[in-house]
Amino acid sequence: MVLAMLVVLRQKAPPEVARLLPESDAILYLDIKPIRAATHYDKTPIPHDPAYQQFVNATGFEFERDLNEAAFALHRMPDPLGPNGAVAFSEVFAGHIDTKRVAAYLKSISSSQEVYEGHTIFAVPSEGRSVRVAILSYDMVAASNTPTPEQIHSILDRYRTSALPFSGSALLSDMYGKVPAFSLAWGIGRVGSQLWKNGGPRVLGVTIPIATETTFVASLRWLGSAKLRIEELAPNTAAAEASATTVNSFLMLAKGAANSLPAFASNPDLRDLLNSTEVNQKGSTAVLTATLPTGLLKQIASAPEKMGQSNAPAK
Numbered sequence: 001m002v003l004a005m006l007v008v009l010r011q012k013a014p015p016e017v018a019r020l021l022p023e024s025d026a027i028l029y030l031d032i033k034p035i036r037a038a039t040h041y042d043k044t045p046i047p048h049d050p051a052y053q054q055f056v057n058a059t060g061f062e063f064e065r066d067l068n069e070a071a072f073a074l075h076r077m078p079d080p081l082g083p084n085g086a087v088a089f090s091e092v093f094a095g096h097i098d099t100k101r102v103a104a105y106l107k108s109i110s111s112s113q114e115v116y117e118g119h120t121i122f123a124v125p126s127e128g129r130s131v132r133v134a135i136l137s138y139d140m141v142a143a144s145n146t147p148t149p150e151q152i153h154s155i156l157d158r159y160r161t162s163a164l165p166f167s168g169s170a171l172l173s174d175m176y177g178k179v180p181a182f183s184l185a186w187g188i189g190r191v192g193s194q195l196w197k198n199g200g201p202r203v204l205g206v207t208i209p210i211a212t213e214t215t216f217v218a219s220l221r222w223l224g225s226a227k228l229r230i231e232e233l234a235p236n237t238a239a240a241e242a243s244a245t246t247v248n249s250f251l252m253l254a255k256g257a258a259n260s261l262p263a264f265a266s267n268p269d270l271r272d273l274l275n276s277t278e279v280n281q282k283g284s285t286a287v288l289t290a291t292l293p294t295g296l297l298k299q300i301a302s303a304p305e306k307m308g309q310s311n312a313p314a315k
Helices: 002-012 032-039 050-059 099-109 150-160 170-178 237-260 268-276 294-301 303-311
Strands: 026-031 067-076 087-095 112-116 119-126 129-137 140-144 183-190 215-222 226-233 278-282 285-292
Touching: 026 032, 026 170, 032 067, 032 183, 032 294, 050 099, 087 150, 099 119, 099 129, 112 150, 119 150, 129 150, 140 150, 170 183, 170 215, 226 237, 237 268, 237 278, 237 285, 268 285, 268 294
Parallel strands: none
Antiparallel strands: 026 067, 026 183, 067 087, 087 140, 112 119, 119 129, 129 140, 183 215, 215 226, 226 285, 278 285
16 A cells, blocks of 8 residues: 555656655756657757767767756856856756766766765766766766765765655755646746846846846647747736736837847747737746747757767866
8 A cells, every 4th residue: 555655656756756855946857768759859960069979988978968857956056156156056967878988988088986875975076177977877868067975975865765756855845746747847946046146037137126036937748749838937917017018018019020020030040939928827837838840849858968068078
């Protein structure tokens, strides 16, 4: 009976790669396998820069071919001018991994190693900071570029109890219930005060009035086409109405001027996305919906590969 309850709870729990993430200000998750099956983006050759190609040659791992799931935790940094910039990242990847080749590669480029909870953590120098990487299992790797090892240690602590249906970080536990079922990709985040240092968040030069207590839940589902949904959970009705009114005004102007804007005039996918976008507000909640063209969906699916290119250190 207990075993049956654990199985049911695990089925309803967030994906394991997301549950392993440490405490953070935002979470992003991608389920790559169905996106790959829907778009076949892995069939289109992607040019590799030399550093990334060296990583592929050494490990045998290509993000566009071998990555199945990815989860990212975003950590706001107190000093945006520091080596981590405004945000640091912790990540968990799942896919087809040759652990021996990956371990040998990490050992060859690491400046130091630490054993924690039975796992080796490789500290890899990268752009003035250390990226700590640990192989969790035959199909899972974790990394973090935070200033201290606290976050990678947290991932390993969570992995040790991963057989249990725990709900993950506080943000995930609080907000995962808002993520629509069968989402291929989703994100959860709370607005921080950093956005207001320069007058507030801006989109194409337009300031969007968003209260600091606001939480966003974004999701992408396949319903015959890719449906994007971004839900704003504002602290009150006035805050939700203000942001919805501003975004609707921006959309009206952008749709009217799309043919004369270079970014939209040269990209039919962006025009289709813009034309399908709607915003509705009720009470303290505002919801943006749109249909995401397949071309842009391919770009989203290949984002982890691009992140790998920029972060893959060379020997």
